[in-house]
Amino acid sequence: MEKNKPKYNQIIEAAVEVIAENGFNASQVAKIANKAGVADGTIYLYFKNKEDILISVFKEKMGEFIKEIASSIQYEDNAEAKLYTLISMHFHQLAEDHHLAVVTQLELRQSNIKLRQEINQILKPYLTVIDDIIKEGIEENIFRDNLNIPLVRQMIFGTLDEIVTNWVMQDQRYELISQSSDVHAFITSGLSVNH
Amino acid sequence: MEKNKPKYNQIIEAAVEVIAENGFNASQVAKIANKAGVADGTIYLYFKNKEDILISVFKEKMGEFIKEIASSIQYEDNAEAKLYTLISMHFHQLAEDHHLAVVTQLELRQSNIKLRQEINQILKPYLTVIDDIIKEGIEENIFRDNLNIPLVRQMIFGTLDEIVTNWVMQDQRYELISQSSDVHAFITSGLSVNH
Amino acid sequence: MEKNKPKYNQIIEAAVEVIAENGFNASQVAKIANKAGVADGTIYLYFKNKEDILISVFKEKMGEFIKEIASSIQYEDNAEAKLYTLISMHFHQLAEDHHLAVVTQLELRQSNIKLRQEINQILKPYLTVIDDIIKEGIEENIFRDNLNIPLVRQMIFGTLDEIVTNWVMQDQRYELISQSSDVHAFITSGLSVNH
Amino acid sequence: MEKNKPKYNQIIEAAVEVIAENGFNASQVAKIANKAGVADGTIYLYFKNKEDILISVFKEKMGEFIKEIASSIQYEDNAEAKLYTLISMHFHQLAEDHHLAVVTQLELRQSNIKLRQEINQILKPYLTVIDDIIKEGIEENIFRDNLNIPLVRQMIFGTLDEIVTNWVMQDQRYELISQSSDVHAFITSGLSVNH
DNA sequence: AATGAATGAGCTTTCATTCAT
DNA sequence: GATGAATGAAAGCTCATTCAT
Numbered sequence: 001m002e003k004n005k006p007k008y009n010q011i012i013e014a015a016v017e018v019i020a021e022n023g024f025n026a027s028q029v030a031k032i033a034n035k036a037g038v039a040d041g042t043i044y045l046y047f048k049n050k051e052d053i054l055i056s057v058f059k060e061k062m063g064e065f066i067k068e069i070a071s072s073i074q075y076e077d078n079a080e081a082k083l084y085t086l087i088s089m090h091f092h093q094l095a096e097d098h099h100l101a102v103v104t105q106l107e108l109r110q111s112n113i114k115l116r117q118e119i120n121q122i123l124k125p126y127l128t129v130i131d132d133i134i135k136e137g138i139e140e141n142i143f144r145d146n147l148n149i150p151l152v153r154q155m156i157f158g159t160l161d162e163i164v165t166n167w168v169m170q171d172q173r174y175e176l177i178s179q180s181s182d183v184h185a186f187i188t189s190g191l192s193v194n195h
Numbered sequence: 196m197e198k199n200k201p202k203y204n205q206i207i208e209a210a211v212e213v214i215a216e217n218g219f220n221a222s223q224v225a226k227i228a229n230k231a232g233v234a235d236g237t238i239y240l241y242f243k244n245k246e247d248i249l250i251s252v253f254k255e256k257m258g259e260f261i262k263e264i265a266s267s268i269q270y271e272d273n274a275e276a277k278l279y280t281l282i283s284m285h286f287h288q289l290a291e292d293h294h295l296a297v298v299t300q301l302e303l304r305q306s307n308i309k310l311r312q313e314i315n316q317i318l319k320p321y322l323t324v325i326d327d328i329i330k331e332g333i334e335e336n337i338f339r340d341n342l343n344i345p346l347v348r349q350m351i352f353g354t355l356d357e358i359v360t361n362w363v364m365q366d367q368r369y370e371l372i373s374q375s376s377d378v379h380a381f382i383t384s385g386l387s388v389n390h
Numbered sequence: 391m392e393k394n395k396p397k398y399n400q401i402i403e404a405a406v407e408v409i410a411e412n413g414f415n416a417s418q419v420a421k422i423a424n425k426a427g428v429a430d431g432t433i434y435l436y437f438k439n440k441e442d443i444l445i446s447v448f449k450e451k452m453g454e455f456i457k458e459i460a461s462s463i464q465y466e467d468n469a470e471a472k473l474y475t476l477i478s479m480h481f482h483q484l485a486e487d488h489h490l491a492v493v494t495q496l497e498l499r500q501s502n503i504k505l506r507q508e509i510n511q512i513l514k515p516y517l518t519v520i521d522d523i524i525k526e527g528i529e530e531n532i533f534r535d536n537l538n539i540p541l542v543r544q545m546i547f548g549t550l551d552e553i554v555t556n557w558v559m560q561d562q563r564y565e566l567i568s569q570s571s572d573v574h575a576f577i578t579s580g581l582s583v584n585h
Numbered sequence: 586m587e588k589n590k591p592k593y594n595q596i597i598e599a600a601v602e603v604i605a606e607n608g609f610n611a612s613q614v615a616k617i618a619n620k621a622g623v624a625d626g627t628i629y630l631y632f633k634n635k636e637d638i639l640i641s642v643f644k645e646k647m648g649e650f651i652k653e654i655a656s657s658i659q660y661e662d663n664a665e666a667k668l669y670t671l672i673s674m675h676f677h678q679l680a681e682d683h684h685l686a687v688v689t690q691l692e693l694r695q696s697n698i699k700l701r702q703e704i705n706q707i708l709k710p711y712l713t714v715i716d717d718i719i720k721e722g723i724e725e726n727i728f729r730d731n732l733n734i735p736l737v738r739q740m741i742f743g744t745l746d747e748i749v750t751n752w753v754m755q756d757q758r759y760e761l762i763s764q765s766s767d768v769h770a771f772i773t774s775g776l777s778v779n780h
Numbered sequence: 781a782a783t784g785a786a787t788g789a790g791c792t793t794t795c796a797t798t799c800a801t
Numbered sequence: 802g803a804t805g806a807a808t809g810a811a812a813g814c815t816c817a818t819t820c821a822t
Contacts, residue, residue, distance in 0.1 A: 007785095007786090023307055023308060024307070025307055028811090028812060028813080029812075029813060029814080030812075030813090038786080038787090039786065039787045039788055040787085040788065040789095040813085040814080041786070041787055041788060041789095041814080041815075041816080042785080042786055042787070042788095043814095044813095044814065044815080045785070045786075049813080049814080050812095050813065050814090106308055106311070109304045109305070110304065110305045110306065110307065111305065112218060112219075112220055112305065113218060113301060113364075116301070116364070117364070120364065148374075148377050151358070151374060151377055151378070151381075152381065154354070154357050154358050154361050155354040155357070155358070155378065155381055157357060158353040158354045158355075158356060158357020158358065159349070159350040159353045159354055159357075160353075161353060161357060162349050162350070162352060162353020162354075162356060162357070163346065163349050163350065163353060166349050169311070169312065169315065179343075179346055182343050182346055183346070183350065185385075186346075186347065186350055186385040186386070187385065189384050189385040189386075189387070190380075190381040190382065190384040190385035191381070191384075192384070202803095223794085223795060223796080224795075224796060224797080225795075225796090228805095233803080233804090234803060234804040234805055235796090235797085235804080235805060235806095236797085236798075236799085236803070236804055236805065237802085237803055237804070237805095238797095239796095239797070239798080240802070240803075244796075244797080245795095245796065245797090397806095397807090413697055413698060414697070415697055418790090418791065418792085419791080419792060419793085420791080420792090428807080428808090429807065429808045429809055430792090430793085430808085430809065430810095431793085431794080431795080431807070431808055431809060431810095432806080432807055432808070432809095433793095434792095434793070434794080435806070435807075439792080439793080440791095440792070440793090496698055496701070499694045499695070500694065500695045500696065500697065501695065502608060502609075502610055502695065503608060503691060506691070506754070507754070510754065538764075538767050541748070541764060541767055541768070541771075542771065544744070544747050544748050544751050545744040545747070545748070545768065545771055547747060548743040548744045548745075548746060548747020548748065549739070549740040549743045549744055549747075550743070551743060551747065552739050552740070552742060552743020552744075552746060552747070553736070553739045553740070553743060556739050559701070559702065559705065569733075569736055572733050572736055573736070573740065575775075576736075576737065576740055576775040576776070577775065579774050579775040579776070579777070580770075580771040580772065580774040580775035581771070581774075582774070592781095592782095613815085613816060613817080614816075614817060614818080615816075615817090618784095623782080623783090624782060624783040624784055625783080625784060625785095625817090625818085626782070626783055626784065626818085626819075626820080627781085627782055627783070627784095628818095629817095629818070629819080630781070630782075634817075634818080635816095635817060635818090
């Protein structure tokens, strides 16, 4: 897969749009090809099959998503600040890109188990970022040192994910980003050492 | 929909098994009919279409799920105890029913948006139960009084849901129920007044 | 495969016609279904897949072909007479059924190796009939007793098959059946004890 | 068709190998180009289309095949000896070249009628060689003078062809060349005057 | 002459749903 | 009410061929 070829990116972008507009099951390869301005067969020069398009969409988009967050938090100097940045950037990036939000929160969940496991692999670096913040908080003596890290990570990710999914399912009728503070307060309360 | 007819329940039970065993996409109406011991056409005497089977499955199973929890928490006498019971029963019921856990956490998510919105409607009573616990906690002066209730509810539900989904996707290789205390501690720390 | 259902036979007959008219490669399932007067999907109630149609066509037709020959030769009372009947009936049956001749001599040869091996299995009973005639001729002291039976059988079958194929490929412009005597003379000369 | 260019022959040789290894239907132009070490498009500088490659393969290979036989028999001084040489060389050449045997006996038969008619044209010189032997045998008073020459030629060619095809389809598990004597004996008995 | 990226027509098979019995 | 044979629309993928470079 030659990712620097322009057609590769055309197809990825077209796929995001088509999936967001038509839903996962109604996203025929022909529709994606048409929106990308290439022939059906061209898709198969860049992707192994339809599933490969979907995985690649998620990989590319999630890669950018994580990179943005990772590069933003590196300048924050404690775990609480990093967590706040992670939460607000998580909300921010999805609030900014309507298609992406629909695709990640709703459409990609409709894939089969095998595909979801691949998606989980792609998510791992993000989960590692969360883990690292928790560990740093423990070292900084901000968070309790008896935390079950995988469990805490699931709680954090589950919270963020559910909030975004709800927001998307309610047609994004309310302000997502402004909830960052409340969410951050909730999570840090749950993790903090009792002073 | 004549729900007291025995065939209705046969079909519902068959559907849960077939979906759990074959996955959402490979759950043909013919397979469900076969497992239920009825003819394909008979399905359509009890359900409008395939989607209606799935919604009904979720409605029936979720109804029982919520009823169990609601009846258990009514005897607890404060919000923290109720929350603990809700968490442990949530985990308990899904840990006990392997098929149900797979169907609710993985398979039903593969449905389209329209179906998922119907599922969300069915979930509402459960979310109301959570809301009521939060409100009670505020009244009892156990939880802070400035909580954004819908947001808190999303965080609680998101946390529980993500933890169960993770557990199912890892083939239920670890003990789910024993995590109740940690999860309860995390959530109540996030909500409590005194820290 | 329920062979007494009328649709099964409709499809077999339609398949022979469609293959004879359009050739093997241009014989779409849709064309066969159309000619048989059934829906495309109905084909798959009676046949596993397209290849199964072709094998079944050959099996059914070859079954009749062999049965006719076998029942005709049983009343002949020596190997030479039996061989003559076999030759003339072989020619006769294919000369009578234009579609069948095209399908067996030309179209079915275009199948892949796997299919051809299945076809060879179906042919076996016919080859056994030939073998039995040779053996009988040896016992009757009409044919030489040092014959390599598999080789002789291949020579007989190869001769008949090539003659029919030539006749079909030349658009059946000459009389096939009338060649029976010459062919019979050639073969028996090759097999006879030298008197 | 510039047949003396090296790429022409590279493509022909590659085609024989690819067809023998993959079967007729799985022999994509791209595979042949790849094995020949040329670009897909280059194929079309030397051949009109895919069918033209196949016809050319047969033409080239059959040309050599016939030339070998024709030059060998010219030194034999009677029809019986010539026939023996023809039979043994027919077997010998195919037994020596595994790929060629598979391609001529199995794979090229899977082509459509039009292609097979072209192949038949290419075979004509070989059939003429057989005809000439028969005529010579009649003149030499070795063979009967009332022979139907085209029919006899079909019987001879059909016999040889069927024997080779059988041998190829049985994975060449037995010795082909050693059958020459039996086959020769069978055929000459069928043709000879004196019995 | 040579390349190889791009094209797009073409076809088997599945399965939710119907309806005559 | 119950059946299950029949329906037919729908879509992913392949591959021979082209043509701009």
